[in-house]
Amino acid sequence: MNKEFINNNTFASRHIGPRNDEIHLMLNKIDCISLDDLINKAVPENILFDHPLNLRPGMSEDFNKINLQLLSIKNNFKKTYIGLGYYGTVTPSVILRNILENPGWYTAYTPYQPEVSQGRLEMLMNFQQMIIDLTGMEIANASLLDESTAAAEAMMLAYKYTNKKKKTFCIQNECHPQTISVLKTRAKPLGIEILKSNKPNSDTFACFIQNPDTYGEINDIGKMIENNKKNNLLNIIAADLMSLVLMKSPGEFGADIVIGTSQRFGVPMGLGGPHAAFFATKEEFKRLMPGRIIGVSIDRNNKRAYRMALQTREQHIRREKATSNICTSQALLAIISAAYAMYHGPTRLFHIASKIHYHTKFLKEGIKTIGFECISENYFDTLLIKTPNKAKYWFDKSVSAGINFRLVNKDLFSISIDETTTLEDVDNLINFFNENKSTINLNKIEKILENIEIFNKKLKRTNKILSHPIFNIYHSETDMMRYLKRLENKDISLNRSMIPLGSCTMKLNAASEMLPITFTGFSDAHPFIESHQREGYNQLMKELVAMLKDITGFDAISLQPNAGAQGEFAGLLAIKHFHEYNNENQRNICIIPNSAHGTNPASAHMCGMDVKIVKCDNKGNIDINDLKLKIDESGNNLAALMITYPSTHGVFEETISQICEMIHKAGGQVYMDGANLNALVGIAKPGLFGPDVSHM
Known part of the structure; x- marks a missing residue:
C-alpha cells in the first residue's frame, strides 16, 4: 500500500508545521537540500542523538480520544466532600462552549500587545473588579498560579515592605496544609522562619489567617487583625471566594492583603489545577504586588483602552529585582471565573x-x-465531626462507597458541601451515617433550620456586592454569548491568523488535545482522593513521565510545578539542596546570560541566590571569555548556570557541551530553561549533553 496514502491523515500532517511545498521553498531559501541537512547545519554534531526515541507507535486522533475517554472512566469516584480549597462547581454551558472550548480564547498570545488583546484585557479587568468587590480591598491583580503560591507571594510582599528587618512569619490559625508547605518552601531559602501560633513574637513581620479555616470554622478576624495592628504587623487573609458572597469582606476588618483561589467560580477541580488564584491589597502596596495588573487608559483617539499597568514591577523588565518571577499566571481560568460571576x-x-x-x-x-x-459553630460549608476512635472507620467506609471525606485524625473527620451538592445528596449522607436506622424527621429539621441564624450576625455581609453594571447585564445565555463574541473579535488568536512571535507560551493547542480536559472523569477529580480512585490519572502520569524521560534523557521527572515560573524555582531549589547535601552551603551564585528571559534571574533571586550576568555576542551565543571571568569571580560560591537552549535568539550554541563542562569543573550545576524544548525533540537529549536540571 502507498506509504503516503497511509500517512496523509496523521495528527502531524494536520497540525505540525508547513506543507511539503512550503518546506522545499524555505529549504531552498537557506541553501539546504533537506530537513536532515538543516538539522546537521543548525545543531552541533556532538549533541545530536542519532537513535530513534523508545516510544510506542503514535495513535490516531480518533483512537487517542477513545483511549483518553477510557482513562477518564478509570478515575472511579462518586461524590467528594474533602474541601481543603477544592470544590465541585458547575461551569455554565455558555461559558464552557464560548470560552474553555473556544480557540478564540485559549490560543491567544499573552497580552503584551494591548492593541490586539482588548477582549482578554477587558475580561481580566472584570476579574479584578470581582475580586475587589468580594474582598473589600482597593486593588487586585489579574490572577496568580494557585492559592498556596499567592500566600507565599503575600508573605514576600510583607517581607519586602518591612525592609526585611524581621524574619518571622506567623500563621495564626488552622490553615490548609498545602499552603503551609509552600510557605515553608518559599521561606527557607531567604532565612524566614514560619511560626505557627496565635501569638506572634517580637521578630514577626506579618501574620497569616485562613478564614474560614481549614476545618471550616469562621473566625472573628476583626479582633485578631486589631491586635496585630497594635504591634505594627501586616495582616494577610486567605479567603474563600464563595463564602464572601455571604460574609463580611476581610477589607471591612482591616486586612492588608487578601488571597485565595477562584476555582469554585466555574472552574472544575481537575485533580488540583490549573486554577486562577487572586491577590488583593491596599493601594499603598501596589508597587510591590506580584503578577499582572490591568489598567484603563485613553488611546490617541480619546477612546477608553485597557493595558497592562505598572509593568516596571515585572520580571520582563526588572529581572532579578522584580516583585515576583510570575509571568502569564492563569489568564484563561481567571476569565472563566469572571464570566461565572457576570453570568450569575x-x-x-x-x-x-x-x-x-x-x-x-x-x-x-x-x-x-x-x-x-458536630463541633463546628460558625461555619459556611464545612463541618468538623467528632467520633472518638472511629474517624478512620467512617473514612474507610466512605471510600469503599466511592464517597470522600477528609480524615483529620483518629477522632475527627470533616465534610465540605459545594455547589453541586443536592438535598438528595445530603439525605444520602445522613442515611449513610445512620447505621442504627434511627427514625429521622426531615420536616422537623427544616423547621429547626428556619430559626437558625446564618452565622454570627457581626460576621454577616450587609453591603451589596458586584454592583458594577458589568455584573448585572449578561444574565441570559444569548446576551452572554454575544458579549463574549464581541470581546473575542477584538483579539488576535490562532483562529484568525498566525502569531509571529517565538515564545515558551506558543504551543500547539489542537482541538483533540483540549477536548479531554472536559471529560468529567478528569475534570471532577479532587486532588486528595485516594490513589485507587484515580487510576486513570495514575496511568496517564506514569506514561507521560516515561515518555518525557526518554525524550529528555533525564533520570527523573516531576509533574508538580504548575507553570514555568514554578518549574524554575523547583529546579533551582533542587540544585541548592544538592549543594547543601554536599556540605557546600556557600554556593549561592547563579550565572545567567544577558539574553535570558526575565523569569530566570527572578527565580534565582527567589531562591536566595546572587545573580551574575554573563555577556552574549551579537549572534546570541554566550561569550566564553566572559563566562570564564564570571566563573573565576564566583570561585567556590558558584551554584549554577541558567541557560536557555536553544537560546532566546533561536540559536543552537556550538559550545553548549563546553559551557556545561566549564560549570561542572567549577563545582556548579547547569539549569536548562526548556522553553524551546520542542526544537530538540527527537534530535538531542538535554540530559546527555550537559544540563543537570530543566523545566519544560
Missing part, C-alpha cells in the same frame, strides 16, 4: 452561596439527630 450576577451568586450553606446546616442537624457530635 449578585442575586444568583447569593442564591448559590445560600444553598450551599443551607445544605451544610441541614447536614449538621441531620447527623446530630442520629447521635453524631
